[in-house]
Amino acid sequence: MVMVDVRNVRKVYRRDTQEVPVLDGLSIAIDEGDFVGLMGPSGSGKTTLLNLIGGIDRPTSGELTVAGQALGPLGGRALAKWRSRTIGYIFQLYNLIPVLTAEQNVELPLMLVRMSGKERRDRARHALGIVGLADRVKHFPRQLSGGQEQRVAIARAIVSDPRVLLADEPTGDLDRKSGDEILELLARLNREHQKTIVMVTHDSHAAERAHRVVHLDKGVLSA
Amino acid sequence: MNLLALVFVNLGRNKIRTALTLMSVMVALFLFCALRGVLDTLQESIKAGAETRLVVRNAVSLVQPLPQSYKPRLEAIPGVARVAKSNWFGGQDPNDAKGFFAQFAGDDDYIPIYNDDVEIVEASAAPGPVALPRGADPRLAAYYAEQTACIVGRELMTRKGWKLGQTITISGTIYPGDWPMTIRAVYRAKQKNFGEQTLLFHYTYLEQKGMGGSGLVGIYILQLADPQRAGDIAKTVDAMFLNSSFATLTESSQAFQAGFVSMYGNVPFLIGLLGIAVVFAILLVAANTMVMAMRERVSEFGVLKTLGFEDGTIFTMVLVEAAIITLGGGIVGALAAKYMLAGVNLGFLPPLTIYWSTIATGIVIALVIGAVSGLVPAWQASRLVIVDALRRVD
Structure with a gap:
């Protein structure tokens, strides 16, 4: 089954009066359970493609269907709701809320779902257990290493059991050892939990973990 | 962890800023309620007059006297039950010159006229049989028996630390010299707006020691x-004296009190204006704080939106955050004004009264400040484009 279907997508940014094309008629299909690495030079449109798949940006033209849902017709509220159920997003700089503990950060996506506080806590702790941070639930981000912060971010991304994980250079801010641990974790989530993963990376070593690597250059797929 | 808890966590993010903003709202609402209390007290003082009394004063101005010879003519008017002479004394406690309190000299008919407004709660024993004026409280026998006796309000007694039977000295300003008086009775006000901060003494004492037999009097009641x-x-009264050297102006005691209050000129207007200015200034402070707080968290709003938080949820969170600060400060400030300032002496006005309606108004104002100050940042946060907000991280 195709999990991500991108068809003839164009994305043009406007800077003042100038139009800057980022994606130019790009099409790609990603199967359910796949682990795809997106590589390419800076400005090639990798993050833009990721944002379009995640529904946090809209294409100038073209169609996107993710997890069976065509994103074009969805309004702002419906898109936000769909995103909370379907997409787990992992940022390069973790983007944890500094005043919340690891557990509270992981609980954030669950606040949008009707459930008891206890259930929310249990699920957050379970997610933290999956990423190997069961003993760090009460730690604040400043009390964690970069690798641990990224694992909390991954726990936050998986806590609502989304079908698609989008990772934007998840190891870009980590040393090699921590980076390898994160890549192994992503591979395990793909392997054991059947998450479809799309990962943007500059690092060919990181890309080796993906089932397949797609190269972008100037907004189009290259060989 | 729920959305409200998240709002509270955000409030604790910059504790000093939150505390300072909360305190600024608190001080503003404290001031607002205090100023409003002064206005209410001014209004209340007008109500202190009763419909069963008229005040006769000189038509030229309150400070001009009237002849004492008017009293029997006033008593003869059909429908007048009793006439009392009264005079403002304007002295001060030499040990506490800034501690203002009102003093009135009244003749024997004066106190019984106020039987419905005051109650004697403490009185000295009379030295022997005393002829009391008609309708006078028998407990005032000692007062009527002694020309230098006086009656003091309960709150004034407490404020000054005076005791029943104590001889105090009042320094005259209009009628110079030292005026020893012995406290022979203590009254309490049956109605709050009447006040318990006044000293009453015999008109004969003032007339003989201070007026030199001028035959004049301040006002008639x-x-x-x-x-x-x-x-x-x-x-009838005003017509009776229209063509005399001392024409009169007769008005209800409420109107008289209102005229007295009007001598403050535009002070009530200025007080009202000051209250509005304080509230407006604090609105700007709160708005500035909220805008700053939101600007620092742009990328976090981007993250929350990425996680699926809707625009409306973000809008509500920011608005609630602003409202909690202003409402918290407002409630504390308004209640502090109520409990710290209630009963404060305002000179010859009744004690400062801050009504619950003023507290409620203050709290509503605090809520409005919260809503208005949070509106723009809440709108901005809710309308953030996710990719732009996330870009701020880099």
Whole structure:
């Protein structure tokens, strides 16, 4: 089954009066359970493609269907709701809320779902257990290493059991050892939990973990 | 962890800023309620007059006297039950010159006119049989027996630390010299707006020691047999003395009190204006704080939106955050004003009264400040484009 279907997508940014094309008629299909690495030079449109798949940006033209849902017709509220159920997003700089503990950060996506506080806590702790941070639930981000912060971010991304994980250079801010641990974790989530993963990376070593690597250059797929 | 808890966590993010903003709202609402209390007290003082009384004063101005010879003529007017002479004394406690309190000299008919407004709660024993004026409280026998005796309000007694039977000295300002007086009775006000901060003493004492037999008096107070006839009686009195050297102006005691208050000129307007200015200034402070707080968290709003938080949820969170600060400060400030300032002496006005309606108004204002100050940042946060907000991280 195709999990991500991108068809003839164009994305043009406007800077003042100038139009800057980022994606130019790009099409790609990603199967359910796949682990795809997106590589390419800076400005090639990798993050833009990721944002379009995640529904946090809209294409100038073209169609996107993710997890069976065509994103074009969805309004702002419906898109936000769909995103909370379907997409787990992992940022390069973790983007944890500094005043919340690891557990509270992981609980954030669950606040949008009707459930008891206890259930929310249990699920957050379970997610933290999956990423190997069961003993760090009460730690604040400043009390964690970069690798641990990224694992909390991954726990936050998986806590609502989304079908698609989008990772934007998840190891870009980590040393090699921590980076390898994160890549192994992503591979395990793909392997054991059947998450479809799309990962943007500059690092060919990181890309080796993906089932397949797609190269972008100037907004189009290259060989 | 729920959305409200998240709002509270955000409030604790910059504790000093939150505390300072909360305190600024608190001080503003404290001031607002205090100023409003002063205005209410001014208004309340007008109500202190009763419909059963008329005040006769010199038509030229309150400070001009009237002849004492008017008293029997006033008593003869049909519908007038009793006439009392009264005079403002204007002295001060030499040990506490800034601690203002009102003093009035009144003749024997003066105290019984106020039987419905005051109650004698403490009194010295009379030295022997005393002839009391008609309708006078028998407990005032010691007062009527002694020319230098005085009656003091309960709150004034407490404030000054005076005791029943104590001889105090008042320094005259209008009538110079030292005026020793012995406290022979203590009254309490049956109605709050009457106040308990006044000293009353014998008119004969003032007349003999201070007025040198001038035959003049400050004002007359008429007790009416039928309040319905107040208008007619007032006209009769003024007509009676129209062509004399001392023409009169007769008005209800409420109108007289209102005229007294009007001597403050535009002060009530200025007080009101000050209250509005304080509230407006604090609105700007709160708005500035909220805008700053939101600007620092742009990328976090981007993250929350990425996680699926809707625009409306973000909008509500920011608005609630602003409202909690202003409402918290507002409630504390308004209640502090209520409990710290209630009963404060305002000179010859009744004690400062801050009504619950003022507290409620203050709290509503705090809520409005919260809503208005949070509106723009809440709108901005809710309208953030996710990719732009996330870009701020880099």
